[in-house]
Amino acid sequence: MDTNYTVLARKYRSQDFQSLIGQDVLVKTLTTAIKTGRIAHAYIFTGIRGTGKTSTARILAKALNCLSSDGPTATPCGVCENCRAIAAGQHIDVLEIDAASHTGVDNMREILDAAQYRPTNGRYKVYIIDEVHMLSTSAFNALLKTLEEPPAHVIFILATTEIRKVPVTILSRCQRFDLVRVPVDVLKKHFAWIAEQEKVELTDAANELLARAADGSVRDGLSLLDQAIAQTGGHVDENAVMDMLKRADRGVVVDFMQTILSGNVATAMAKVDEIYTNGADLTMLLTDMMEWTHWATRMHPVLHTGDSSNIPYTADQRARINEINKHVSLNTLSRIWQVMVAAVPEMAAATNQKQCFDMLVVRLMHVADMPPLTEMVKQDKGAVAPVTPKVADVKNETVQIKTAADLADLLKDAREIMLYSYFTKNIEVSDITGNRISYFDRGNDSDFQKKLSSWLNTKTNTNWELNKIEESHQNQTVREQIETDVESDPMVADAMSLFEGAEIVGISKQ
Numbered sequence: 001m002d003t004n005y006t007v008l009a010r011k012y013r014s015q016d017f018q019s020l021i022g023q024d025v026l027v028k029t030l031t032t033a034i035k036t037g038r039i040a041h042a043y044i045f046t047g048i049r050g051t052g053k054t055s056t057a058r059i060l061a062k063a064l065n066c067l068s069s070d071g072p073t074a075t076p077c078g079v080c081e082n083c084r085a086i087a088a089g090q091h092i093d094v095l096e097i098d099a100a101s102h103t104g105v106d107n108m109r110e111i112l113d114a115a116q117y118r119p120t121n122g123r124y125k126v127y128i129i130d131e132v133h134m135l136s137t138s139a140f141n142a143l144l145k146t147l148e149e150p151p152a153h154v155i156f157i158l159a160t161t162e163i164r165k166v167p168v169t170i171l172s173r174c175q176r177f178d179l180v181r182v183p184v185d186v187l188k189k190h191f192a193w194i195a196e197q198e199k200v201e202l203t204d205a206a207n208e209l210l211a212r213a214a215d216g217s218v219r220d221g222l223s224l225l226d227q228a229i230a231q232t233g234g235h236v237d238e239n240a241v242m243d244m245l246k247r248a249d250r251g252v253v254v255d256f257m258q259t260i261l262s263g264n265v266a267t268a269m270a271k272v273d274e275i276y277t278n279g280a281d282l283t284m285l286l287t288d289m290m291e292w293t294h295w296a297t298r299m300h301p302v303l304h305t306g307d308s309s310n311i312p313y314t315a316d317q318r319a320r321i322n323e324i325n326k327h328v329s330l331n332t333l334s335r336i337w338q339v340m341v342a343a344v345p346e347m348a349a350a351t352n353q354k355q356c357f358d359m360l361v362v363r364l365m366h367v368a369d370m371p372p373l374t375e376m377v378k379q380d381k382g383a384v385a386p387v388t389p390k391v392a393d394v395k396n397e398t399v400q401i402k403t404a405a406d407l408a409d410l411l412k413d414a415r416e417i418m419l420y421s422y423f424t425k426n427i428e429v430s431d432i433t434g435n436r437i438s439y440f441d442r443g444n445d446s447d448f449q450k451k452l453s454s455w456l457n458t459k460t461n462t463n464w465e466l467n468k469i470e471e472s473h474q475n476q477t478v479r480e481q482i483e484t485d486v487e488s489d490p491m492v493a494d495a496m497s498l499f500e501g502a503e504i505v506g507i508s509k510q
């Protein structure tokens with residue numbers, strides 16, 4: 001390999017405002033301010049890593065000190081003595097300080113003491129303090145002192161990835177600019193241009209993968225491109241990038257999610273083993289599964305908010321997601337999302353990621369197949385609901401009422417909401433034998449008995465005898481039964497343990 005090889009991020013570092021990637025708003029505001037002579041004494045640039053904070057700081061330093069014009073210029077020439085020295089990080093009046101290694105107050109005082117002296121070659125003395133949030137409190141105080149009464153020839157440019165850690169007293173004296181995550185299409189365009197300059201082959205699909213993996217950071221994307229070029233000898237295609245990112249193909253992810261949602265544990269486990277053996281990074285796979293869940297939710301027929309131009313799946317994969325979506329409720333998607341979110345820190349902390357991932361898959365299948373709570377309650381206590389495809393409404397022709405819950409279900413299915421609500425809330429059924437129901441009524445609707453008996457008689461075509469007893473036998477109402485059953489159900493206990501501080505606030509039938 002050529003020992004003089006310069007990494008792409010450095011080689012293609014933006015040298016003027018026009019070539020800053022994806023920061024249009026910042027460029028417009030900053031250049032307008034310079035053109036109109038409104039130069040602030042302190043700037044702070046914030047944004048995720050690799051979005052161009054340091055590049056912008058250097059360009060601004062050049063704009064302030066460029067010799068091509070009589071004063072600060074929005075279009076520094078790039079070739080004068082000052083511009084070149086600044087670009088190389090060697091200008092005597094432009095100090096680049098890495099706060100991470102100058103956290104102490106003595107360091108900071110020393111640096112700031114020199115601020116009193118006039119610049120040697122430039123118009124302004126420029127202090128670029130990178131990762132400024134790393135400064136100690138006393139160092140911040142020293143900086144604040146200078147910021148409060150800055151000498152006319154001094155400009156501070158602070159940069160940070162963590163703006164919340166910068167004291168408000170400092171922030172209030174700075175003009176703030178937020179560097180945004182660079183959008184995928186802008187990154188793609190940039191990478192394609194660089195590939196052309198470098199005379200390397202970069203397929204569109206490979207470029208797309210790189211741009212997405214970069215997650216808004218030009219620098220991260222370029223170092224991935226560096227790596228891909230080195231590994232492929234300049235023929236960067238989708239497979240090579242996928243292999244490099246240890247990423248499962250989106251098709252594999254769609255397959256896998258389909259397996260999980262179909263409830264076949266054995267097949268799902270076999271698939272995890274296969275994907276893992278093929279070398280996929282399981283954290284990345286989880287990220288891909290979350291991406292799938294997000295898009296499946298947006299594409300769900302109930303919402304239908306998927307903007308087709310942004311969906312990262314091929315037409316064929318989209319068709320399959322639409323097919324899966326016909327059988328999956330929004331509720332299920334949202335539940336599996338929550339389980340995945342909870343798994344992110346677990347995976348990060350796990351000593352054995354494969355184990356952690358296997359358990360996640362089981363949990364996901366469990367949550368995906370979890371029937372509505374009311375259905376679980378109807379089953380024998382403690383029995384885990386078997387994974388069965390939902391059969392469309394099997395109607396039982398003969399009406400059987402053996403328990404209070406049977407009657408409640410009947411009322412609910414018939415949409416007798418008033419009766420259902422009163423019955424489940426107020427009625428303590430003490431006995432049902434044949435067509436005779438004995439109960440205690442906690443409420444005060446004197447018409448209830450008449451209404452229920454008339455409804456029952458019509459519904460079942462037999463005469464019911466409703467016997468209201470005067471004294472409570474301390475039986476539970478249907479609602480109380482459901483609450484007790486739900487709370488003691490192992491699946492609910494499991495679900496509640498997933499979400500810290502969760503409580504059952506209501507039970508609804510989907």
Ligand SMILES: [Zn+2]
Nearest residue numbers: 066077080083
């Ligand atoms: Zn210049």
